[in-house]
Amino acid sequence: MAVFMQSLISGILIGGVYALIGIGLTLIFGVMRVINFAHGDILMVGMYLTYIIFTMLGIDPFVSVLITFPLMFLFGGFLQKVFINRVLNALAQNQILLTIGLGLIMSNTVMLIFTSDYKILTTSYSSASIQVGGGVSVSTPLLISFLITAAITAALYWFLLKTDTGQAIRATAQDRDAAQLMGINVKRMSIIAFGLGSALAGTAGALISPTYYIFPQVGGVFTLKAFVITVLGGMGSVVGATLGGILIGITESMSAVYISSGWKDVVVFVLFLLVLLFKPSGLMGKSRT
Amino acid sequence: MNKSILKAVVILLLLSGLLAIPRYVESPYALHMMILLFLSVMMGQSWNILGGYAGQHSVGHAAYFGVGAYTTMMLMHTKQIAPWIGVWAGMALVIVVALAIGSICFRLRGPYFVLASIAVAEILRLSAINLTTLTNGAEGILATELPAFKIGGTIVTDFLTKVPFYYIGLFLVVLTIGITYLVQHSKLGYFFQAIREDQDAAHSLGISISFYKNIALVISAVLTSLAGSFYGIYVGFVDPPTVLGLDVSVQIMLICIIGGMGTLWGPVLGSLVLVPLSEALRSNMITEGLVKIGLVNADSKIGLFLKENLSHAHVLLYGILVVVVILFMPDGLMGFIKQMATRRKQEAV
Numbered sequence: 001m002a003v004f005m006q007s008l009i010s011g012i013l014i015g016g017v018y019a020l021i022g023i024g025l026t027l028i029f030g031v032m033r034v035i036n037f038a039h040g041d042i043l044m045v046g047m048y049l050t051y052i053i054f055t056m057l058g059i060d061p062f063v064s065v066l067i068t069f070p071l072m073f074l075f076g077g078f079l080q081k082v083f084i085n086r087v088l089n090a091l092a093q094n095q096i097l098l099t100i101g102l103g104l105i106m107s108n109t110v111m112l113i114f115t116s117d118y119k120i121l122t123t124s125y126s127s128a129s130i131q132v133g134g135g136v137s138v139s140t141p142l143l144i145s146f147l148i149t150a151a152i153t154a155a156l157y158w159f160l161l162k163t164d165t166g167q168a169i170r171a172t173a174q175d176r177d178a179a180q181l182m183g184i185n186v187k188r189m190s191i192i193a194f195g196l197g198s199a200l201a202g203t204a205g206a207l208i209s210p211t212y213y214i215f216p217q218v219g220g221v222f223t224l225k226a227f228v229i230t231v232l233g234g235m236g237s238v239v240g241a242t243l244g245g246i247l248i249g250i251t252e253s254m255s256a257v258y259i260s261s262g263w264k265d266v267v268v269f270v271l272f273l274l275v276l277l278f279k280p281s282g283l284m285g286k287s288r289t
Numbered sequence: 290m291n292k293s294i295l296k297a298v299v300i301l302l303l304l305s306g307l308l309a310i311p312r313y314v315e316s317p318y319a320l321h322m323m324i325l326l327f328l329s330v331m332m333g334q335s336w337n338i339l340g341g342y343a344g345q346h347s348v349g350h351a352a353y354f355g356v357g358a359y360t361t362m363m364l365m366h367t368k369q370i371a372p373w374i375g376v377w378a379g380m381a382l383v384i385v386v387a388l389a390i391g392s393i394c395f396r397l398r399g400p401y402f403v404l405a406s407i408a409v410a411e412i413l414r415l416s417a418i419n420l421t422t423l424t425n426g427a428e429g430i431l432a433t434e435l436p437a438f439k440i441g442g443t444i445v446t447d448f449l450t451k452v453p454f455y456y457i458g459l460f461l462v463v464l465t466i467g468i469t470y471l472v473q474h475s476k477l478g479y480f481f482q483a484i485r486e487d488q489d490a491a492h493s494l495g496i497s498i499s500f501y502k503n504i505a506l507v508i509s510a511v512l513t514s515l516a517g518s519f520y521g522i523y524v525g526f527v528d529p530p531t532v533l534g535l536d537v538s539v540q541i542m543l544i545c546i547i548g549g550m551g552t553l554w555g556p557v558l559g560s561l562v563l564v565p566l567s568e569a570l571r572s573n574m575i576t577e578g579l580v581k582i583g584l585v586n587a588d589s590k591i592g593l594f595l596k597e598n599l600s601h602a603h604v605l606l607y608g609i610l611v612v613v614v615i616l617f618m619p620d621g622l623m624g625f626i627k628q629m630a631t632r633r634k635q636e637a638v
Contacts, residue, residue, distance in 0.1 A: 090615075097542070101615065102608070105612065108604050235400075273408055273409070276397055277396065280397060
């Protein structure tokens with residue numbers, strides 16, 4: 001039972017970060033109908049940014065989120081304005097390829113600058129853990145990152161539901177043309193959405209940097225995970241992505257314990273295919289006609 | 290009429306030139322480059338049948354490439370089965386895999402199809418890493434010693450030089466382009482293109498969509514597996530990231546996108562651009578070139594930095610190329626050339 005509780009809790013904790021990644025991707029997809037294949041690479045940029053800030057300025061990764069978030073927002077806005085904006089009406093495969101290309105540029109530029117060596121960001125609490133009782137312990141950095149994730153997600157919900165800009169973003173996601181007719185500046189909303197999506201991915205990168213290896217190719221894994229999460233939750237649904245992230249976190253940690261850690265990603269992909277086959281609209285998605 | 294005769298003559302001349310190359314060129318490096326070029330054309334052209342003509346943009350073609358490469362290499366390594374027999378086993382297995390994938394992925398459209406194709410390839414890659422008893426896991430399979438190829442007791446070739454590989458590669462390229470030509474000019478090809486242009490309209494005309502999509506997939510997968518087997522035998526080594534990784538799928542697709550999808554010569558053009566460029570970066574030719582022109586001092590900080598790192602970053606070039614091609618010539622080089630040609634014609638009128 002202790003093993004079960006242990007893997008459930010660590011699954012939920014890592015799932016929080018996955019949710020952040022998934023929400024970013026789903027926001028971008030919802031507003032622009034573009035699947036961002038560079039999502040994991042944006043996360044990787046966030047990791048390196050955190051690493052630089054930590055080694056050069058000595059700022060703790062969980063504090064530097066305050067710097068990373070706005071910087072990544074600007075980065076995402078720039079990507080949208082310069083590149084993505086030009087292919088909004090292009091064929092789906094061209095959009096996909098463009099983002100793949102941007103991802104390749106990001107990971108290889110980082111590789112040119114930092115080489116492909118694995119970097120480790122060691123903080124005083126990197127391997128610390130808290131005993132909860134019943135033989136269950138919780139990793140301190142994972143717990144902190146989960147709390148920050150929860151706070152950011154709550155703030156994001158508030159932003160999307162209560163503010164004018166948030167409502168305009170949701171309107172654009174619902175129907176781009178109608179939103180434009182209502183006087184919403186959809187181009188600006190697209191920039192904000194891509195910026196927010198990137199900021200969330202970058203923040204997720206910052207939050208996992210104390211517990212993960214940092215290397216230029218780390219993004220690929222997360223891009224794939226982000227797809228699984230968003231499809232599971234329903235493309236474009238923020239609530240779905242939150243649930244999907246937690247669900248994937250739990251699935252991963254359970255299958256690592258009960259099957260084997262080598263096969264845990266296979267379990268996730270099989271689950272992904274099953275969802276695609278039997279409920280392609282996802283858990284929270286509305287069925288498309 | 291005259292035009293088609295001219296075309297045939299040009300192709301025959303080109304082919305005889307290619308056949309004659311190993312007689313006059315002895316440099317193994319030059320032959321190696323040509324073999325890489327052949328391989329690239331094969332990969333691009335195989336993807337082209339499914340992606341370019343039938344419009345199903347698979348980003349998981351590494352699955353077929355890897356299954357072909359692994360089957361041939363595993364049979365050769367553990368059972369000492371000659372690769373020219375193992376290739377058939379690889380192709381047979383790939384047909385089974387392709388039909389299984391097709392039955393899952395072709396129920397999905399657009400972005401969902403793309404995502405499913407990636408997921409399947411990733412499952413195969415992770416399986417290759419985890420099934421260590423079968424595939425030797427992450428270490429990969431090393432099998433460089435090829436048995437001599439004999440017909441009726443006489444040794445045709447012992448595979449000690451690059452020449453036999455050159456001819457095999459050339460044969461496979463001609464085969465792949467030939468098959469694509471036949472597909473393009475047959476009823477099958479028209480069905481594929483109808484599905485690409487408008488799935489629902491094609492369906493309402495009585496074209497069985499999933500049947501023809503699966504046909505396109507099988508042709509494409511078998512040819513890709515052939516390319517994979519050839520790669521495995523030529524390099525003598527396969528491991529999960531080099532034959533089953535997502536990079537491989539992207540690279541296969543890129544050849545087509547850069548050259549021009551759904552055109553017979555697009556993948557050839559794409560390969561002619563990609564292979565030399567990435568080889569030039571990999572072998573540090575560009576840095577040396579910059580030094581020679583005098584743009585960069587070899588011993589300066591920038592020169593040393595470029596020498597150290599540029600060779601590792603040849604994928605960066607892929608990224609830049611994709612972005613440029615998608616933004617400025619979305620129909621690839623072939624589309625770009627055609628556009629220029631029509632513009633010139635219009636100006637002449």
